[in-house]
Amino acid sequence: MPDQSVPAVPSIPAVPPTPPVPLSALLAREDLALRLIAGPPDTGTVIHWAHTSEMADPYPYLLGGELLLTAGVHIPDAAGSGTYFDDYVSRIVAAGGAALGFGVAPVHDTVPRALVAACDSYELPLVEVPPRTTFSAVARAVWQLMAQARHAELRRVSEAQQSLATAASRPDPVPAVLRQLAQRVGGWAVLYGPEGAELATAGRKPGDTARTALNELAGVVRPGPTSPGPVAPTGPATPTGVGTGTRAGTDRTAPPATGCPVPLPPVAATTRPAPSLSPSPSPSPSSASDTLAGTHLAAYALGPGQGFVLGVAAPRRDPGDHTIVSVAAVLLSLLTGEHHSGAGAARSSALVRLLLGAAPEAVAPLLGGERWVVVHARPDTHAPDAVAASALGTALGSPLVDLAQDVVRVLVPADRETTPQPGWTFGVSAPSDPREWALADTQAARALARARATRTPLVHHAARPALADLVPAEDAVSHARTLLAPVAGTPALTETLRTWLSLHGSWDRTAVALSVHRNTVRQRVARCAALLAADLDDPDVRMELWFALRQHQPARQDR
Structure with a gap:
């Protein structure tokens, strides 16, 4: 089975910037x-705050x-005859100020x-503030307009996320996601293959110069030994992706941006760390952005080792565009992951053979191994989702991987260390x-229960030789069936007794291990003691019951 790693797609912001x-x-x-x-009559000037x-x-x-x-409290009496105002305005412009408001009276x-x-x-831009308008009223109006714009942007992003998720479930998911993405950002979306070819596109294509520049960005972020290394920014670095700000983030010492001439200058690329589950081995940036003649360009690597680029x-x-594109990148990374190797086809073949009656050991080679371990995993803070x-x-x-309720089950080749x-x-x-x-599935479930009860990150099923190995299996099962007959018909009782004994009567x-109240545990254990007519404080009784429970395999339930 080929080695895999977590797709190094850009992290999705919780909300778009204001x-x-x-x-x-x-x-x-x-x-x-x-x-x-004063100032340009209509420049599209935007304001980030009032000060x-x-x-x-x-x-x-x-x-x-x-x-x-x-x-104008700071203006000296003779300011009009010197360079005071010229110096004052030049400093505001150098600091990146968007506009000046002058209060009359x-x-x-x-x-x-x-x-x-x-x-x-x-x-x-110079704005005259009349005497009846306070500066506080102007600042409040700025914040009100920002709140309205933020609400509208959040609604736009939410609608885009839903439409992208719906597109990913269509029979043609990759073209459908690209179409939705192009529509939501009002531009062009393209999926590049590992060799740099355009595998699928959607939206209105830009000019040849912009397409060439975008292909250059894709080469910068594409992981793998043939891709360029990280590009060091030579000017003010733009934020990663399409979520770039305006003058607020401008380097005060750099000249104003005028677009990228051809040939394309060095790209301001930002490296993003891969998720903590498996750091990306590639040093290349996972995304990069640039602007060319008024066209905003961005490229996102969809995973180390895959070579696909959005x-x-x-x-x-x-x-909100960075959030929207990030969602599309995550979806496409999941959709393209199966196409990078033959693992998806092999798993499909194994599933079909199992459904048609083949024995598990006959299809195991298609899955990449002969001996396996079953891993039961549970997040520490929240219920797992499909992406996690x-x-x-x-x-x-x-x-x-199998996601069922609050537990994730993973079938892992035994030669891979967990x-x-x-x-x-x-x-x-x-x-x-x-x-x-x-049987391994049951072992993993019990090991997980013990790990949670003891607050241990990982617990292995104990497989060392034990006293039980000295007793013939048929005799051990018969003994267990007879001893546990009074409680065997109630799985909740047997599992509670098993867990209670394994945790030394705690x-x-x-x-905690059973996710029930401690009074429920007491009631169940007392019921077991009554039905078995046994003194559960006696260590010999506990040992015999534990031996029997080790041989007792309850009916397997779907998790």
Whole structure:
């Protein structure tokens, strides 16, 4: 069976970043009566927040993207005849300020003409704030508009996630996911194969230059020995994926971005660590982004060792787009994982043969081994889902995963060492051949119960020779059947007694292992003692019952 590792797809943000506020939306608020009096008339300026400052040099206190509000307290009397306003505006622009709001009254009756001229010269939007409008009202309006935009973006992202999940369940999942992705970002989506060929595309294709640049990005992030290594950023690094911000993240020492000329300059690539279950062995970045002539480009590696890459070219880069593309990348990584090797076809063949009556030992070679262990795993904090179960199977080196309620079962070749994984509790059976898989499943379940009760990350089924090996199996089973007959018809009693004895009569740990209340454990054990007419405090009785329970195999139930 080929070695596998967790797909190094970009992590999905819990929520998209808060969208900025268009300056035009703030100017449209009639209750504020703001007026644009200088700077470009319609530049698509956006604001990330509002900040009030009366400092003569606000540069050290700005993060970028602000609407800087001032009443002009800092302006000296002779400012109009010198370079004060030119220096003041240049520092705001250098700090990445988005716009300047000047409050008329009580300090100044009108906006100084020299300030208007300086803002026109540096193309910084200048907004006149009338006397009746407080700076607090302007800041509140900014936050209100941001909340509205965030709500709309969250709704858009939620709808996109649902549509992508639906597309992944279609008969043609890969083209369907690409179509939905292209529609949601308003651009073009492409799946590159390990050799760099375009396997599937959807949406409106960009120009040849943009397609060439996107192919270059795909080569940067594609894992494997033939792909380029990490690219060191030479300028201000853009955030990974399509979720790029605006002027707020600009390097103050770098010239403003004007698009990428051809040939493509070095790409600002961001490395993302793989999930903790199995770190990626590839040093290449898992995603990278760039902008070319107004087209936003992003490439996502879908997993180390696979070689598949998702490329996206879009005319805009909205805050929620990175979340949407990340979801699509995760879905495509799962869909393409089966195509990278013949493991999926071999498993399908084994399943068909089993359904048609073949013995398990006859199909085991198709699955990659002759002796196996069964692993029962349970997350420490929450119920497992399909993605977590698949990632766990990958970390353990086996795609043979079963997710049932709160337990994940994995069939692992015995020659692969099962090691603890952060956030999981494991119970591992003894190595067995396919004819003993049902017994191994029971062993793993008991080992998991003991691991949870003792708060141990991993417990192996004990397989060393014991006293029971000296007794013929038929005699041992007959003895167990006779001794346990009074309680054998109630699986809850036998399993409670088995767990209680294995934990040395601890009520609390037995309750944890069985996920029941400790009073329920007491009642069941007392019932067993009554039905068996046995003194469970007697160590000889406990030993004999434990021996019998070891031979007693209850009817297997679907988990």
